[in-house]
Amino acid sequence: MQLSRINLGKFRDSQSFQDRNVRVRYTNAELSAPIKLMEHAELTVTDEWNNLKEQLKEAVMKMEKMNDELTKVKRDFTIKLDATAKLSSGELSSVKSDSAAAVMKLGEKNNELTNKLEGTRRELEKTKTELEKTRSGLSKTVNNLSEKINETEKKLTNFSTEFKMNIQRVGHEIEVTEGNVKKDLRGKNFQQIGNCNKKFGLDDDGIEQHEIGRCGFDQNVKW
Structure with missing residues (x-):
């Protein structure tokens, strides 16, 4: 079965469409309803034709509008041209x-604008040069500060180490001095105990607690 009419809307913009015959294949199976391909094709062609007529109508209206605009432009140009032609030679010379x-x-x-732009360009170049110098100076200053900070950190680290060592050394010296002082005090107290025993007729084994004040001993000395 061949169709002599096709859906023009489907193939109107297609570049590869060549065969205008549309073939429909079918089997021997029983159909539940008749196929009305011809009526469908006729309706499709009719709709497509109506669409084309509407588009053609719109195109004609646009062309008429453009024609009116061109006519108006031509009229205005003619009026201006006539007015220019009426000018006298003196008016033309004045113009x-x-x-x-x-x-x-x-x-x-x-x-004037060119000179100003040139001056502005020179000022910008000068400013750029000064900024580059300033940036270079700042970079050097930052580098110097960084080096000084690093040196200061090293000095502080060394000072901290020396300070800790000095604290330990002084602490040790204080302990040694305290030990020596205690030894000296004990030696002096022992000597006083001996003198006190002789004074009060006591044995050398010791002295009574209540006699400590009388002999002038340092009661705060740790033995």
């Missing part, structure tokens, strides 16, 4: 002179 003066002013303004 030419004014135009020349305007061109001269524009040239002067252009030169």
Whole structure:
């Protein structure tokens, strides 16, 4: 079965469509309803034709609008051209002179702007050079400060180590001095005990507690 009508909307924009015959394959199975391909094809073609007519109508309206606009532009241009043609030679000379003066002013303004731009460019280059120098100086300053900080940290570390060693040494010296002082005090007290025993007729084994004050011993000495 071949269809002589096809869906134009489906293949209108296709570049590869060549065969205009659409073939439909079917089997011997019983169909539950008749197939009305012809009516469907006719409806599709009719819809496509209506769409084309609408598009053509819109295109015609746009062309008419463009034609009206072109006519208006042509009329305005003709009016201006006629007005220009009516100018006298003196008016044309005046217009030419004014135009020349305007061109001269524009040239002067252009030169002025060029000079200002050149001055601004030089100032920017000068500022750029100064900024580069400043950045270089700051970089050197930062490097110097970093070196000084590192040296200071090393000195503080060494000072801390020496300080700890000095504290330990002084602590040891204090302990030694305390030991020597205690020994001296004990020696003096023992000597006083001996003298006190002789004074009060006591034995050398010891002295009574209540006699310590009388003999002038240092009661705070640790034995």
